[in-house]
Amino acid sequence: MYKLTDAEELELKKRAVQLRKNVLAIIKAGDAGHIGGALSATELMTALYYKVLKNIDPKNPKREDRDRFLMSAGHKCLIVYAVLAELGFFSKDLFSTYFKLNSKLPGHPDMHKLPGIESNTGSLGHGLPIAVGMAVGLNIDKSSSKVYVIMGDGELGEGTNWEAAAAASHHKTDNLVVMVDRNKFQLGGKTNDVMNFEPLADKWKAFGWSTRSIDGHNLKEIVDTLTDAPFEKGKPSLIICNTLKAKGISFLQDTAASHYWKVSPEQVVQAEKELDAVAKELGA
């Protein structure tokens, strides 16, 4: 387990604000985007890419010994674009092409358009099965690489996830770490109203996973937990990350409407102001 120092935590908090700004910059170039799920996963992505994932190299994105990250809920890709650009996988100049013809930043990620993307998600319920295949393959090769996945909580409705959940524990993929971004909203409203999957941790446990539940915006807790996986030898790890949809933008935060935001210029200005204020407070 890796314990973040206060100084390291502050550093990561600054990074997280920058990633939120990147998400906003991308959306601003078009006229809409899936902002809610991008911002609820911002701390998770910050921790992953700045502290957890090993051998992630923008100069050699296909390094064989890299850890793999899959954004199973592909509509959350704006935060993936935000971090990959920040790390230098591609230029931030691409942000302005969002929504333009043949843009390399479509509304769902394409591994053949951008370096650093591991799978073409967007149709929900594809990421976890692919990740299980990767985890099994890496185990066969005796690789020490791990596979990390972020899933949406609404996405859990897809049966393929539960097929993969059974397969992962059957094949003892303890190199697989899955984070459920438990922002409690899906497209049509609150997850527990649309289709209730509680008690969630019990379901995963019953499928043979080792589970934990954390505050998905607390960087210390995230890093602690991620670096402690596998929680049990021989079992895949599942982390329920309690988050707020559209975290960080007051008028969108914790609302169903933040799922797909049709931007108005005034709201963009207000959102930018709010993020700037947080950055200033952190001394960024």
Next chain:
Amino acid sequence: MSDKKDPRKTFGEALAEAGEKNSRVMAISADSSSGSQMTMFKNKFPERHLEFGIMEPGITGICAGLATTGKIPVFATIAPFVTGRNFDQMKVDLGYMKQNVKVVGRCAGLSYYHLGPTHQSLEDVALMRTIPGMTILNPGDPVEIKAATLAMIEHVGPVFMKIGSDPMPVLFDESKYKFQLGKGITMKEGSDITIIGTGTVLCRAAEAADILEKEGVSVRLINIHTIKPLDNELILKAAEETGKIVTVEEHYTNGGLGGAVAELLAQNCPTEMRMIGVNDQFGSNGPYDELIGLYGLLGPQIADTCRKFLAKGKCSCCGG
């Protein structure tokens, strides 16, 4: 062309109307009730609206089960997830079991223009055409969407209907329009060439026909709103009378309307064809009109394809 309407909204209004007429009609949602414009139905008949979240294959089976108890489930959501994602359920539970379920794929074709291939559906008709007994509807304007929705609910048997999301111009006069399942509509008589359009790009085909007409070409324009069963008679007649057939669809050029027409003609009246649509490649992303322009689906582009087709075989210097 008059004002434009949101095809989903038109569908939603027709669904609510159908719910009024028939108490067995149910609206089934996969976390997309409002996006599929089922809110009006839900408000009127809350007990006949069911939400299941994001589980399209399972929901398709659930619809088949509901149908066995006499309900008429109308399951509407994003097109690829109710054709490709759940294909086995469509084939077995609806097709093989012959269940009276209506599946509506919305935002079909390229209309999820910037969301990329996972959300675009260029193969929906091709997939559904392989299922015996599956009726396939692809209405071409708001008047036709309303009529097709009501007709699909009256028809007994599995139906797949696709609609786009880009606002559609009104092409038909509602007071005169009559929808007959399986019967195409000749929108314009002509003798030099036939353009057969369907669905979201029927208006583009109509635009091309107007352009060519002004140049003195006699264009027959046919609207095929029912891709299966296909109106064989109308298409064979056009092939015999005009030769040269051009199909226009927001779909792959294989397996869709073009494929269906080609299969018919090859066996009954071999006729030279051009098929306009997306050619064996995943769709790109970008603003809708620019995107369909990549695949030659804009009115002037369709006219151009027709012009070249008509000029083929003619002498380049004298046109004779």
